[in-house]
Amino acid sequence: MNPPHAQGPYRRGVRFLWRKWPVVLRLALWSVLETGQTFLTGYALARALDDGFLAGHEAVGLWWLGGAGLGVVVAAYGTSRVYRAVADLVEPLRDSLVRQVVGRGLHDADSAAVSRLTQQVEIARDTFAGLIMVSRSFVFTAVGALVGLFSLDPLLLLVVAPPLLAGIALFVATLRPLARRQEEFLVADEELAARLGVVCPGLRDVTAAGAEDDVAADLGRGVAREYRTAAALARWGVLRTASLAIGGQLPLILLLTTAPWLLDNGVTPGALVGALAYVTQALLPALHNLVHGLGASGSRLAIVLRRLMWEGPGSGGGAEAGRAGQGPALELSSVTFAYGPHAEPVLRNLGLSVARGEHLAVVGPSGIGKSTLAGIVAGLLVPDAGEVRVEGAGVRGEGAVGRRVLIPQEAYVFTGTLRENLEYLRAEPVPESELTGAAEAVGLAPLVARLGGLDTELVPGELSAGERQLIALTRAYVAYAPLAILDEATCHLDPVAESRAERAFAARPGGTLVVIAHRISSARRADRVLVMDGVHALCGRHDELMERSPLYRDLNGAGDWGGGRGGDRGGVASDPALALRDPYGVDPVPRPGLPGDRGHVVAHRSVGEMETVGDLGDRSASRGE
Known part of the structure; x- marks a missing residue:
């Protein structure tokens, strides 16, 4: 394809x-x-x-x-x-x-x-x-x-x-x-x-x-x-x-x-x-x-x-960097992957080319292989066949970390200051003006103000899932990696905050964005959309796919696809299954103080996992239940 x-x-x-x-x-x-x-x-x-x-x-x-x-x-x-x-x-x-x-x-x-x-x-x-x-x-x-x-x-x-x-x-x-x-x-x-x-x-x-x-x-x-x-x-x-x-x-x-x-x-x-x-x-x-x-x-x-x-920023010198400055930002050639030698392939002979500066959304039903694709592009998974190149070079070779950054669904925030968390992917200290500019672009600025500044000590357990995602997104935004992969990294944000974050990444000079989308709005914002249905993949613009892909039309009708944790391997979706403003008040909003919050309960952990303090943003039952 x-x-x-x-x-x-x-x-x-x-x-x-x-x-x-x-x-x-x-x-x-x-x-x-x-x-x-x-x-x-x-x-x-x-x-x-x-x-x-x-x-x-x-x-x-x-x-x-x-x-x-x-x-x-x-x-x-x-x-x-x-x-x-x-x-x-x-x-x-x-x-x-x-x-x-x-x-x-x-x-x-x-x-x-x-x-x-x-x-x-x-x-x-x-x-x-x-x-x-x-x-x-x-x-x-x-x-x-x-x-x-x-x-x-x-x-x-x-x-x-x-x-x-x-x-x-x-x-x-x-x-x-x-x-x-x-x-x-x-x-x-x-x-x-x-x-x-x-x-x-x-x-x-x-x-x-x-x-x-x-x-x-x-x-x-x-x-x-x-x-x-x-x-x-x-x-x-x-x-x-x-x-x-x-x-x-x-x-x-x-x-x-x-x-x-x-x-x-x-x-x-x-x-x-x-x-x-x-x-x-x-x-x-x-x-x-x-x-x-x-x-x-x-x-x-x-x-x-x-x-x-279309040359990406942050490329090193030498011959490898010379090659990295040419061709597409991301290229997959006949990629096949299965979870085990006897398992049915999740991806089969997938070919894909993403140009520098392009914004690509990946959509499909839960368990179809979207997060698997993100892991392969990030070098976390090794395909059984085929080749993956980012900025013209392999995804597991020397300097690969500097060419791509992956933001997963469950964002990692460690104990330390907010500044230390945001600078984690940079080898040198980041000017404060750059950090505040990135926070403003991604939508983290209100949280920075509420916490008391960049030098505030963080306690990860006291942050909601949406707050952790905003910190991880801003950390990736200030990284030098030209390719950003958002694996449902905004699933705990409301649609307004999600739109702001995605648009910020799409507008990064020299940057390329691949979004594993869980809302139709993400697909509509993209330059192109990759539709995965388990048999073959189809790539095109939103209006083209509305004419050519019955699955994409169905997904558009669904609006929110609930591709949560472990979706590619049969896990339980992390997003609430009910629609926004459902009668029980369970909406995918981060916690009080962030855009879109109406004081509702936020469930983001899989069934059977212990919820950390702060996961329920206002710590109050919904409708007295």
């Missing part, structure tokens, strides 16, 4: 253009003037020959040539207006990238922000403008030329169109593979340069330690990898050149070789010359610009945008 990298640069680019549709429409209308000039390139020449010079009417021929010249003037005016429309598309993109780079630089103390701001943003801006111009020019040039060929004689279109379409199809087929090869080559080159930067200044130490063979072998592997990526890039480049030959040069050869047959079948000499003009003066140059412009610049733009917009 791997969705295409549609959440990557290409899809986001399409969404950006869709939001700017008035500018795109204006750009298309001005481009129509260029289409008229392209049409006249061959049609006016054919008419000038057939109806003018070859028929002995020089004035008619000159009139048609003059019309073609006038078309060039009109097209030049249209081109000047096109540049204005392109500017109206490009500058908002640049402004958006600048805001993201500056925001992330301030939030994460990103040392590469200056380079991104002064170089990569400008590369993206200029490349995007070039791509718009090249793609627009090819589309309208091709339309004008093909309409002109059909107007001259449909037989000409029959000769030119098939190889042209074949060449375009081959070019489009190479776009994504070639972009991957270019990115792999870039990563390999950066890794080799990083290794050389470490080894060259320390050659004397290498010799003194007798590590020449080991260092040479390590560098040799880097050189070999760069060679392999360069060779793969070259092979795909050959196919791109072939697409240009098929789509641009083969039509010219076919026109020349079939000229006698075309003339015998009613094609006039002027029409044949006009067709040659269309191919040589319009289609071949436009296709050449498209192949070389969109091919190289498009891949470069995709790479630069990924680096600008």
Whole structure:
């Protein structure tokens, strides 16, 4: 169920253009003037020959040539207006990238922000403008030329169109593979340069330690990898050149070789010359610009945008960090997991890709495998088959803890100050302004004020389940991990507090959020929703799933799915089974003092477990019972 990298640069680019549709429409209308000039390139020449010079009417021929010249003037005016429309598309993109780079630089103390701001943003801006111009020019040039060929004689279109379409199809087929090869080559080159930067200044130490063979072998592997990526890039480049030959040069050869047959079948000499003009003066140059412009610049733009917009914070240095800066934030490939060798798999061949900055909600009936999925993504469970990668690296390798943070249903709060609890996932002291800002964003600020400040000593047993969850959520919020996994971590909060916490995590700069949802409101807030039903998983937007998934429609009707503790292994749900405002007053609200509380009893422990003091927030029976 791997969705295409549609959440990557290409899809986001399409969404950006869709939001700017008035500018795109204006750009298309001005481009129509260029289409008229392209049409006249061959049609006016054919008419000038057939109806003018070859028929002995020089004035008619000159009139048609003059019309073609006038078309060039009109097209030049249209081109000047096109540049204005392109500017109206490009500058908002640049402004958006600048805001993201500056925001992330301030939030994460990103040392590469200056380079991104002064170089990569400008590369993206200029490349995007070039791509718009090249793609627009090819589309309208091709339309004008093909309409002109059909107007001259449909037989000409029959000769030119098939190889042209074949060449375009081959070019489009190479776009994504070639972009991957270019990115792999870039990563390999950066890794080799990083290794050389470490080894060259320390050659004397290498010799003194007798590590020449080991260092040479390590560098040799880097050189070999760069060679392999360069060779793969070259092979795909050959196919791109072939697409240009098929789509641009083969039509010219076919026109020349079939000229006698075309003339015998009613094609006039002027029409044949006009067709040659269309191919040589319009289609071949436009296709050449498209192949070389969109091919190289498009891949470069995709790479630069990924680096600008979706690299997560807190990644380390070296080769592993270089890989972690590429691709999706979370990727599962054919993951299968069962609780025991003879048990039925909870997950079977699950594939999933979550883009950087995306908000994904996971829904499904209790016991279907949602918390199991969260445990696998967090590295707490090892899949029986398949691979899980977070930020491009394994979930159980070196540095994995810094790439993801899991907030479970039963939040852990230890004896100590509130500040110590919030700083637990950070190696260094956290500035108080950052802690108070995080508390305000997540919704912990009222509790901080009620307790008396960040340096208040906590007694975990005196905190309600909702209060413990808010502390754990704020602790995760200030962590550097770019991927946050909320395994029903808001199940003891009321809907308002839950919404505030989830929106705070979704808005973290550079952060990615995966929510195991227990309310339909969580799913509606997400960018995409993963529906798990035990047979297959379906992923899409809320409106798409309402049409495609009967289970998702049923869950929407249920509203609260009660996926409590142990839900994946047959445990008892921790949320009250009754609806909000039920006649017995049992509502999932934390305790007095938090939003949504109406003084009702809160039950959050499984049957058979001892309840801690403070679990019943107001310590009073409901309705005297």
